Amino acid sequence: MHAPHTAVPTADDAFTRLDNRDGVACLTLARPSSRNSLSERMMAELTTALDQLADDKDVRAIVLAADGPAFSAGHDLKEIQSHRNDSDRGRAYFEDVLRRCATLMTRIVRQPQPVIAAVEGMATAAGCQLVASCDLAVAGADARFCTPGVNIGLFCHTPMVALTRSVGRKHAMEMLLLGDWVKAEEAHRMGLVNRVVPSGEALAGAMDFARQIAAKSRVPVKLGKAAFYTQAEMGLDDAYAYASQVMAENMLARDADEGISAMIGKRQPYWEDR
Incomplete structure (x- = not known):
């Protein structure tokens, strides 16, 4: 909320x-x-x-x-x-x-x-x-x-x-x-x-x-929107290389850790937008 x-x-x-x-x-x-x-x-x-x-x-x-x-x-x-x-x-x-x-x-x-x-x-x-x-x-x-x-x-x-x-x-x-x-x-x-x-x-x-x-964490939304438009202008190989780099960065975010832990623990995540 x-x-x-x-x-x-x-x-x-x-x-x-x-x-x-x-x-x-x-x-x-x-x-x-x-x-x-x-x-x-x-x-x-x-x-x-x-x-x-x-x-x-x-x-x-x-x-x-x-x-x-x-x-x-x-x-x-x-x-x-x-x-x-x-x-x-x-x-x-x-x-x-x-x-x-x-x-x-x-x-x-x-x-x-x-x-x-x-x-x-x-x-x-x-x-x-x-x-x-x-x-x-x-x-x-x-x-x-x-x-x-x-x-x-x-x-x-x-x-x-x-x-x-x-x-x-x-x-x-x-x-x-x-x-x-x-x-x-x-x-x-x-x-x-x-x-x-x-x-x-x-x-x-x-x-x-x-x-x-x-209702979602700002981190994946912000990263994801920017990445969507960037990769769309790239060739296939470059797009995958770029998207992999951004996704790895996203995985290091606190909210990614929290979201995955919440899913495994079958509870609602608590976002801190970081």
Whole structure:
């Protein structure tokens, strides 16, 4: 049993909301009027919140949710179009905003705590990328996913990076080339989401995942998440060599000794997170 953690206060005009309780942080996109588009400010607030949570030892899992009928409509296209008349036709701004987006997505992957998306409504373009970047995802039955850039003359190049690391190549290419909507059940079949729950229950489903994770030792979860993404980029022999090294390190942890002893002794383990 972990002690409740005080909610982090946010400004009334903030684009995000953060609430921490019982080892789980719920980070909410709170700009429904813009369909929670990933504007500069939204991405900055999300990245800052994740940076702060990374060092919070009371937070063992993170749920990423959203207010309103849309999870996220992707980049703020009005913000992007406003730079078309820059002297370089917007090139410097486009490159900068895409770097900011990449920073957010890689922050999720490199976050020491697992990040679980709770998706209701639509998740399009960079919003779909956000879901694909999370470690786990739960979708309401009415959720829909799309990478529609090709329909407006703009291939979803950066969402492609997360998508191809989340679903099979043929599925990714279908989404990227056709730009069609993918319903929640199809997204589950493709591997983009882990579970589909009744509409309106995605947050509850994501919290179930998070609470199960929060009940475990931080040591294997942190080591395991980092190792998962590292070995996935390696060849087979290198992956086994790396994973063996990390697992040996994990075996030396106090909690591994405690967990194995508890299993042999048929008792509940007591975690010290070391």
